[in-house]
Amino acid sequence: MIEKKFGYGIIGCGTISKWHAEAAAATGKYDLIAVTDVRKESAERFAEQFHCMAVDSTEELLKRDDIEIISICTPSGFHATDAIKVANAGKHIIIEKPMAITYEQIDDILKACKDHNVKMQVISQMRFKENVLKAKEAIDSGKLGKLVIGDVSMKYFRSQEYYDAGGWRGTWKLDGGGALMNQGIHGIDTLQYLMGPVKSVFAHAKTLARNIEVEDTAVAVVEFANGAIGTITGTTSVYPGIPRKFEINGTKGSITLVEDTITLWDIEGETEKIKEGDQERKLDSASNPTNFGIEGHIMQLDDMAEALIHNRDPKVNQYEGKKPIEIILAIYESEKTGKKVLL
Ligand SMILES: NC(=O)c1ccc[n+]([C@@H]2O[C@H](COP(=O)([O-])OP(=O)(O)OC[C@H]3O[C@@H](n4cnc5c(N)ncnc54)[C@H](O)[C@@H]3O)[C@@H](O)[C@H]2O)c1
Structure with a gap:
């Protein structure tokens, strides 16, 4: 039986986003559809490397019905705004650490995930x-x-x-x-x-x-x-x-x-x-900030896919991510x- 592949997108195409794209591919459970970045050329370069589409904005990414899970790889101060947008669009979230940088942002994320019944995996490899x-x-x-x-x-x-x-x-x-x-x-x-x-x-x-x-x-x-x-x-x-x-x-x-x-x-x-x-x-x-392996990201993305398949929480959900x-x-x-x- 062919396992279900989740339509997948990424917001922010800088350093860490490559770990997400490669980890998603390594699990065999994701189909990277599209990425976006405020710097258009970064998204285009990334899309070429990972054989997917580059779209012009987060809003455009969120409109797509073929995307179910989105990784947020933007600078930390944007995580909460991005996560709330993704949750409002009813898509599941994989978010880089820290998931937020203030108490208010944490509360807003918890509420948005609850209100829209979406799952979140916070990277803590x-x-x-x-x-x-x-x-x-x-x-x-x-x-x-x-x-x-x-x-x-x-x-x-x-x-x-x-x-x-x-x-x-x-x-x-x-x-x-x-x-x-x-x-x-x-x-x-x-x-x-x-x-x-x-x-x-x-x-x-x-x-x-x-x-x-x-x-x-x-x-x-x-x-x-x-x-x-x-x-x-x-x-x-x-x-x-x-x-x-x-x-x-x-x-x-x-x-x-x-x-x-x-x-x-x-x-x-x-x-x-x-x-x-x-x-x-x-x-x-x-x-050296990039001298670390990809295994942790693979396990976290795999765990997210399994959480959706079996309708359970991912291991580092938003309540764990806030600790x-x-x-x-x-x-x-x-x-x-x-x-x-x-x-
Ligand atoms: N898990 C880890 O070990 C690990 C390692 C490195 C970074 N990180 C985290 O990943 C996040 C990104 O770090 P990085 O080193 O990749 O940064 P980076 O600066 O290399 O990349 C960030 C990217 O986001 C884009 N961007 C900025 N604002 C945006 C917006 N509003 N919408 C769309 N794209 C936007 C930038 O143009 C850039 O391409 C940070 O939160 C950082 O803490 C985690």
Whole structure:
């Protein structure tokens, strides 16, 4: 039996849109019909490369009856407006992170998806990595005992040219934040996915080295709802850029992941152990923003198609997508007020 293919479109034909087109093709469940971009030439170049149509506007894309799912790959500050338009047109949404950059935008998206009964998958590809899932299973099954500390360290390097080239990057209006809202959101989402909900943050978020409006460096002390504590460290200003590291420690075991490689796995009573130095280093985007694989996007687009086929929610629906944003907005508020912020 031939599997159903979903008519598919993309808004925004910049860097990340290629991951979406290639991931959609790799699943075999999508038929890329048309794309659009405010820069007509970007849409046309993309359409030629991926053998689809370039249309002149988002409105034109939304009018098409042959498109059921749309990926939103525009700058972050446009995500909410685009998502609401797509939902109003009754089409399902795959949206890049962050799905929105303010509380109001989050609420508007939740309402639009509910009112129009459309599904949303928020890209957070780390959640789909085999070793992240393995760590989550061990944590959720209580193997680590009582969770005590959960840390994530994201010490990235992004040059001034990187910020200047995008135009929208590094601005409050369109990036919504810096080292945390743009780069750090993946690590923050993964930390809260592994450790559980965050109860409070106390943070510093500064612009120390780049000529941008938003933070290029932040550190937060975090309290989790389960009583554990931890830290979130994020920067885009340190040379040479150091691969992201998660350390999860409990009374009966510890797990460390560098990117999605397990570099430490030591659980009381388990004979299988992984010690630091045992592993090969994999791809990481610590100093190169496009140095990451496509597998995560493939799994998320596949999950979206399966969610529609089986009428269930995608794994990172809009309610999951809002979690890391709320933590980041609380960190910004803590910097502003000098106080601990409760979530
Ligand atoms: N999941 C990931 O790992 C990952 C990686 C990179 C970027 N992203 C996210 O993807 C989004 C886009 O980032 P990028 O690096 O591809 O940016 P980019 O600047 O390379 O591309 C954005 C594209 O959107 C177009 N555009 C701008 N406004 C538009 C509008 N109103 N309607 C239609 N098109 C419009 C631009 O012309 C450009 O082609 C951001 O939200 C970013 O956070 C996610």
